Amino acid sequence: MNASIIFIILLVLMLTGMPISISLGLTVLSFLFMFTQVPLESVALKLFTGIEKFEIMAIPFFILAGNFLTHGGVARRMIKFATSMVGHWYGGLGLAGVLACALFAAVSGSSPATVVAIGSILMPAMVKAGFPNKFGAGVITTSGALGILIPPSIVMVMYSVATNTSVGALFMAGVIPGIGLAMVLGGVTWYRAKKFDYPRMKRATFAERWKAFRESVWGLLLIVVVMGGIYSGMFTPTEAAAMSAVYAFFVAVFVYKDLSMKDVARVLLNSANMSAMLLYIITNAVLFSFIMTNENIPQTLADWMLGHGLGMIAFLLAVNIILLLAGNFMEPSSIVLIFAPILFPVAMKLGIDPVHFGILMVVNMEVGMCHPPVGLNLYVASGITKMGITELTVAVWPWLLSMLAFLVAVTYVPTLSTWLPRTLGMM
Numbered sequence: 001m002n003a004s005i006i007f008i009i010l011l012v013l014m015l016t017g018m019p020i021s022i023s024l025g026l027t028v029l030s031f032l033f034m035f036t037q038v039p040l041e042s043v044a045l046k047l048f049t050g051i052e053k054f055e056i057m058a059i060p061f062f063i064l065a066g067n068f069l070t071h072g073g074v075a076r077r078m079i080k081f082a083t084s085m086v087g088h089w090y091g092g093l094g095l096a097g098v099l100a101c102a103l104f105a106a107v108s109g110s111s112p113a114t115v116v117a118i119g120s121i122l123m124p125a126m127v128k129a130g131f132p133n134k135f136g137a138g139v140i141t142t143s144g145a146l147g148i149l150i151p152p153s154i155v156m157v158m159y160s161v162a163t164n165t166s167v168g169a170l171f172m173a174g175v176i177p178g179i180g181l182a183m184v185l186g187g188v189t190w191y192r193a194k195k196f197d198y199p200r201m202k203r204a205t206f207a208e209r210w211k212a213f214r215e216s217v218w219g220l221l222l223i224v225v226v227m228g229g230i231y232s233g234m235f236t237p238t239e240a241a242a243m244s245a246v247y248a249f250f251v252a253v254f255v256y257k258d259l260s261m262k263d264v265a266r267v268l269l270n271s272a273n274m275s276a277m278l279l280y281i282i283t284n285a286v287l288f289s290f291i292m293t294n295e296n297i298p299q300t301l302a303d304w305m306l307g308h309g310l311g312m313i314a315f316l317l318a319v320n321i322i323l324l325l326a327g328n329f330m331e332p333s334s335i336v337l338i339f340a341p342i343l344f345p346v347a348m349k350l351g352i353d354p355v356h357f358g359i360l361m362v363v364n365m366e367v368g369m370c371h372p373p374v375g376l377n378l379y380v381a382s383g384i385t386k387m388g389i390t391e392l393t394v395a396v397w398p399w400l401l402s403m404l405a406f407l408v409a410v411t412y413v414p415t416l417s418t419w420l421p422r423t424l425g426m427m
Helices: 002-015 020-035 040-051 054-071 074-086 092-108 111-129 133-148 154-163 167-173 175-195 206-232 237-255 261-294 297-307 312-326 332-349 354-368 376-385 389-412 415-423
Strands: none
Touching (some): 054 154, 054 237, 074 092, 092 133, 167 175, 206 237, 312 354, 312 389, 332 354, 376 389
C-alpha cells in the first residue's frame, strides 16, 4: 500500500512537468509528513551521511575535465585522428564519428558532452562531403551514448553511490562492452554506407596518420592517466577524476592553447552549475532511497518475486522493460538513483553479480538516451542538426535496433562485463 502511495505521488508531480529532482524531494517530504512517524532528526542524519561519500567527489571533477576538453580543441584533434585511420572505408566520416565518440567518451565521462563536442564539428563536415543529414544524425546521436559506458562514466559513479559497488571494478567492467558497442554501431554505419554507396575519403598516408596522432596524443594520454592510474593502484577513481581535471586544464590552456585564462572562469562556472544540479538530484534520491528502505519496499518486492518463482532470466527481462520504459520520461542520473535501490536487493537475492547488474543498467540508460520522448541525446543532436525530434527518431532507428540487440547480449552473457575486472583482481 505504502509503495503505491509513494509512486502515485511521484508520478502526479512528474506529470505536472516538475523537474525530477524537485519531484523526488516533494514526494519524500509529503510521504514523511502525512503517512509516517519517522523523526525528522533521522531524516536529516540520513541526508548528510548519504551524500558524505568519497566517490561523489569524482562527479564534479569528471564534469570539469569534460568541459575543459570540450572547449579545448581535443575533440577536433580526435576527429582528425579518427578520420585518418578509417576515413577511406565505406561511410568513412561516419565511422570516424563512431571512433571519435568512443575516444572522447574515454576522456569525458558524459554522453551529451560527447554528442556536442563531436557532433558540432563532424555534422557540417559530413553534410559538406555529401552524406544525408539523417545518416550523420543517426551516427552522432547513438555513438554519443558511449560517453556513459566507456569509462570514466559519471552514471557509473552514481550507481556506485546508490549500491556501494566498487567504482574501479565498474570502470573496468565497462571497457569490453564499450568497445563491443562501438564495433556494433560502426558495423551498422559501414553496412548502410556500403548499401547506399555513401562517399569514401582518400586513404591517409602513414605520415598524415602519424601527424594526426601526434596532435591528438595529449588528449589520448588522459585515458592512460585515468585507467592506468586506477588499475595500477596509484590512485582511487575519485583521485583519478581530480587528476583528469588538472590534466585537462593543463592540456587545454598550456599545450593546445585553445583556452585562455579568461575562458577558464567560464568553464569553472559552467561545471559548477552542472555539478550542483547533479548533486541536488543525488541528495533527493538519497532521501527517496531512505523512505523506500524504511518501508521495506525493496525487501518486500524481492520476497514477492522469489515467492512467485521468478528466476534470474525473467527478472532481468523485467528490469530491462522497466528501465527502457523509464527512459521514456527520465534522464539517466535520475533513473539510476531511483531504481537501483529498489532493484539491487532483488538482484543480489537472485545471485546476480553487482558489477554485471551495474553495466546492464548503464546500457539501458544508453538506449534510453536515444529514443523519444525524453531521449537526452535526441534533444542535443536536434540542436546541432536543426532536425525535429520525429525526424531524428526515424534517423536513429537502424542504430537503435542494434543497441537493443547488444543489450540482450549484455543482459544474458555476464562474462562480457565481469571478465576484465575479475582477471585484474578487482572483484
